[in-house]
Amino acid sequence: MLATDAQTTVTPVAPAASPIGKLAIVGVLAAALFAFFYFDLKQYLSLDALKNNRDALLAYTDTHYATAVAMFIGLYALQTAFSLPGAAIFTLAGGFLFGSFVGTFFVNIAATTGATLAFLAARYLLRDWVERQFGNRLAPIQEGFAKNAFSYLMTLRLIPIFPFFIVNLVSGLTRVNVGAYVLATALGIIPGSFVYANAGRQLGSINSLGEIASPRVLGAFALLGLLSLVPILYKTFSKKGA
Numbered sequence: 001m002l003a004t005d006a007q008t009t010v011t012p013v014a015p016a017a018s019p020i021g022k023l024a025i026v027g028v029l030a031a032a033l034f035a036f037f038y039f040d041l042k043q044y045l046s047l048d049a050l051k052n053n054r055d056a057l058l059a060y061t062d063t064h065y066a067t068a069v070a071m072f073i074g075l076y077a078l079q080t081a082f083s084l085p086g087a088a089i090f091t092l093a094g095g096f097l098f099g100s101f102v103g104t105f106f107v108n109i110a111a112t113t114g115a116t117l118a119f120l121a122a123r124y125l126l127r128d129w130v131e132r133q134f135g136n137r138l139a140p141i142q143e144g145f146a147k148n149a150f151s152y153l154m155t156l157r158l159i160p161i162f163p164f165f166i167v168n169l170v171s172g173l174t175r176v177n178v179g180a181y182v183l184a185t186a187l188g189i190i191p192g193s194f195v196y197a198n199a200g201r202q203l204g205s206i207n208s209l210g211e212i213a214s215p216r217v218l219g220a221f222a223l224l225g226l227l228s229l230v231p232i233l234y235k236t237f238s239k240k241g242a
Helices: 002-007 019-038 047-052 054-063 065-081 087-098 100-147 149-158 164-172 178-188 190-200 215-227 230-241
Strands: none
Touching: 019 100, 047 054, 047 087, 054 065, 054 087, 065 087, 065 100, 065 164, 087 100, 087 190, 100 149, 100 164, 100 178, 100 190, 149 164, 149 178, 178 190
């Protein structure tokens, strides 16, 4: 992890983005959000809907496995990219349909892809404006985040008190290297993804999502998140002792 932090570099400031390009992306985002809520698609991303359609989903997956995998990854990635609700249901479905380990793998691909798209959209749409407005005050934060980006992002991914979509969007406003962001996201979401995917194997016995995220599980995630900060603390105290 120390080596990864050391290799994290500050991303150069890119040229100003095209206003037309920004408007196009905003239009797509707005259209997706409008469609999601206007057609009440959230009703299909509920625990009851998943349980009620379990037989049909299993039958389709058994018959059209490759198509089911592609649809699952594509829909999950879009849900994450547009910061829509339903990630927990998708992860449960991944474990239910594909098994704990394979489901976690597919979830990881989908969630990391969607998170990266959200990250890039936030960077493209907002970072120039944020740096123009608050550049002087943000400079020390940007520098510190860039130097320790991997550990910071691992902590944010592992500790569940930070909403996934907020981390995606806020990270896009920093100068963190895209590679470090993708790697930290892919690794950091593994524990949580596995917990929910594994729970999906016992779908019939789950009555609420709260049963999965027990205090004991959340505490374990928090501990993992704090452990990911050890490299930063080590470097800080090493410099003071030098």
